[in-house]
Amino acid sequence: MPFPVELLFLCWSVTVLYILVRFNKTRRSLPPGPLSLPYIGNLRYLISRPNWFTYTEWYQKYDSDIVHVNIAGSSYIILNSLEAATELLERRSGIYSSRWGIHLRYAGRYKWSFVLMPYGPEWKAQRKLCTNMFNPNNPDEHESRELKATRIFLLKLHKSPNDLFQHLLDMAGSTILSIVYGFDVAAVQHSLHTVNAEEGAQGFLQASILGNFLVDDVPWLRYVPSWFPGASFQAQAQFWRKYMEKILHGPFDEMKNHFVSERNISGLESCFISQCLGKASGECDDEMFIKSVAASLYLGGTDTTVTTLKSFFLAMIQYPECQKKAQQELDCIIGRNRLPDFADRDTLPYIEAILHETMRRARILTQNGLPHLVSEEDVYNGYRIPKNSIVITNMWAMMRDERNFKDPFTFNPDRYIRPADGQLDLDLLKRATAGFGFGRRICPGKHMALSAMWIAIASILSVFEISKAVDENGQVIEPSMKFKSTLQAPSQGHRVGIKKSVE
């Protein structure tokens, strides 16, 4: 039987189309980036200096909001503008929501935590569990605990101002221990669990820095013993492992011993765990499942909040005029006879502006975010983004982008207040909180963190004067402005002076 001409034509067209598509794909170039050396790629650029400076130099040099870097054969895509991050991580989040960090996940025992989990059913199930608890329309779930923790913090700071950083850690730790595990805020001040969460978070922070964990790019390195020169990543993973075990089991087991016998959850304050146990169906029946989500929340929510509040104190030292202006607003709206609470939030725009300006400048996860992994090849602005590329958000550049934030190196809360009507510029506020991440991986604790920090900032400014510390000889101590090259980079040590301004 003769072969129909139409069929022949169809086969020919499909073949030509296939060749064209393939040819086109491979012809597309990668985004611009530094020339890479054989084997190590661009690793040499990233050693011994804060990554975000290097990223920003590349951004300027290649005049591109997307830069490609090769680290030992792996493709890294650095996003330098909010527009690029929104387009890829939000609008195309279906393929930009996975994670990497394999060594840490296995050797460091971070596998149970959805923070580092690849995108997929397990991550979705864990993430879904926290949606309700941290829903911004449901603030009652957390605000009362935040208020209580803040009031305790004020008392402690009044008693021993030199222990400011410890008090901050106690406040953030007790708030989240209470919201997640149902502990009474007052009973879990100075908790050992908080220290574990702080140490455990270091694993994420260190491993998320480009070039820090080469073993993720060169998998055979995982067989190198820890005593071998340069294999410190093995010892580090072992070190974090012990904290991860404690975070996973410690608070949960303690809570269980205290409150829960069998499935009797009465006596347990309403909290994330009690809600999950209350549901007691499907995945929620699985104790390990609930425990893992709870520990991820605790891990993600302690250190981040503390570091942001440290940045707030630093800003108040550097910009005393902003502190004064905020205190005038508080005096005028609230007076000196009571402390602020959440009902005052809408009436204090300048405090809201201080919170957002602190977020914009804070050197925490907000410098580089947590990397996302691309699960399919993609094209952006004509550039090819290979499958399995690791995407890093250069928050440092985004938060200092003149197009969004005029005079970006100055701490200026007024930028969020529209001169025309004195109202907050909601669009700019939103851009300043991009440090909570993007798309499906956006920080689930964002609204809780913002409200906890808001009440802390409003209350501190109502009661205390913040200034530079003075030493034993009465000399003013200038705050150190050196920042560590980690994802979470508080100044390497700033002391502040705290003076009570009201009784």
Ligand code: HEM
């Ligand atoms: C100032 C405070 C905080 C900052 C700056 C912050 C920032 C971030 C960032 C940048 C990410 C990665 C987002 C992405 O991949 O695009 C993240 C993820 C996460 N955060 Fe936060 N966070 C804060 C507070 C909190 C709090 C209070 C909690 C818990 C209640 C929390 C729990 C988590 C968890 C569990 C993840 C992993 C989400 C996932 O991978 O699906 N964070 N956070």
